[in-house]
Amino acid sequence: MNMTKYLITLVSRRIALAAGVSLLALIVAGCGGKTETDPNAESASGKLKVTTTVNMVSDLVREIGGEHVEVSELMGPGVDPHLFKASFGDVDKLMNADVVFYVGLLLEGKIQDTLDKVKSAYAVTSKIDTKRLDKPEEFEGHFDPHIWFDVTLWVDTVDVVVEGLSKADSAHAADYKKNGEATKAKMNALHEWSLAKVKELPEANRILITSHDAYNYFGRAYGFKVVGLQGISTVSEASLADVAKMVDFIKENKVKAVFVESSVSPATIKRISEDSGAVIGGELFSDAMGERGKMEHGNDVGTYEGMIKHNLSTIVNALK
Numbered sequence: 001m002n003m004t005k006y007l008i009t010l011v012s013r014r015i016a017l018a019a020g021v022s023l024l025a026l027i028v029a030g031c032g033g034k035t036e037t038d039p040n041a042e043s044a045s046g047k048l049k050v051t052t053t054v055n056m057v058s059d060l061v062r063e064i065g066g067e068h069v070e071v072s073e074l075m076g077p078g079v080d081p082h083l084f085k086a087s088f089g090d091v092d093k094l095m096n097a098d099v100v101f102y103v104g105l106l107l108e109g110k111i112q113d114t115l116d117k118v119k120s121a122y123a124v125t126s127k128i129d130t131k132r133l134d135k136p137e138e139f140e141g142h143f144d145p146h147i148w149f150d151v152t153l154w155v156d157t158v159d160v161v162v163e164g165l166s167k168a169d170s171a172h173a174a175d176y177k178k179n180g181e182a183t184k185a186k187m188n189a190l191h192e193w194s195l196a197k198v199k200e201l202p203e204a205n206r207i208l209i210t211s212h213d214a215y216n217y218f219g220r221a222y223g224f225k226v227v228g229l230q231g232i233s234t235v236s237e238a239s240l241a242d243v244a245k246m247v248d249f250i251k252e253n254k255v256k257a258v259f260v261e262s263s264v265s266p267a268t269i270k271r272i273s274e275d276s277g278a279v280i281g282g283e284l285f286s287d288a289m290g291e292r293g294k295m296e297h298g299n300d301v302g303t304y305e306g307m308i309k310h311n312l313s314t315i316v317n318a319l320k
């Protein structure tokens with residue numbers, strides 16, 4: 001091989017190599033732009049990148065944002081927000097979002113510090129009149145954050161989402177406003193449905209026993225006496241004395257059923273059921289909804305409306 005030929009070969013190899021590398025780069029970029037974990041994925045689609053914490057908030061944002069938003073959520077079905085800690089990937093999703101929505105009232109207690117550092121983060125509870133909130137003693141001076149179980153309280157989260165989306169994407173503000181009104185109307189109908197459903201149950205039977213106090217607002221709104229085991233957060237475990245007291249209460253009040261929760265370990269409730277003779281009436285969603293599109297007795301438990309209907313139907317049917 002003479003020198004010229006050698007050089008040509010070398011150069012063409014370089015070109016081939018360079019072309020190969022750029023092709024690889026293109027493939028990587030192409031794939032990267034479409035993976036769910038890439039925080040910049042949605043910008044390619046022209047949609048607003050919204051990061052949410054629990055899936056009740058995701059559903060709310062999807063209802064109001066419609067086709068203009070791409071929702072990326074930190075906590076899926078079965079995840080306990082009281083205990084949730086953010087991974088590096090989660091922090092990335094928060095920092096790279098156009099807007100972030102979370103429940104607030106310290107529901108997401110272990111990531112509140114991180115949320116405080118996010119520029120466009122909104123607590124959807126921030127516009128609720130605090131006169132409508134309770135501070136049960138178990139929560140040591142803080143408000144009970146489980147507001148989604150009183151549908152009339154959840155209605156008051158809509159305006160925060162409309163405002164947050166409109167600020168980040170003013171071009172579609174009219175759509176967000178219109179969708180917000182429709183969402184409120186849907187929720188008001190759901191509240192009426194709930195009030196009617198409860199009437200199927202004699203008043204004496206309206207006692208709800210579960211593992212943690214997620215249902216105080218539910219009890220207040222729909223007329224149930226709610227007895228939880230663990231206190232307001234799932235962090236503290238029930239003591240043996242708590243269990244014994246609960247068993248006595250069930251026997252005295254002839255409570256027919258107790259309920260397990262999707263995001264809390266069922267061990268203690270199972271034990272109470274065995275000791276008291278009350279059956280396990282079913283699984284309720286508490287701090288997380290179900291899988292999107294999953295139907296249970298005709299309700300999509302991955303939506304707020306479906307979750308509320310599923311819970312109330314399960315409770316009423318078991319206590320009848």
Ligand SMILES: [Zn+2]
Pocket residue numbers: 082146212213214232233234286287
């Ligand atoms: Zn909770």
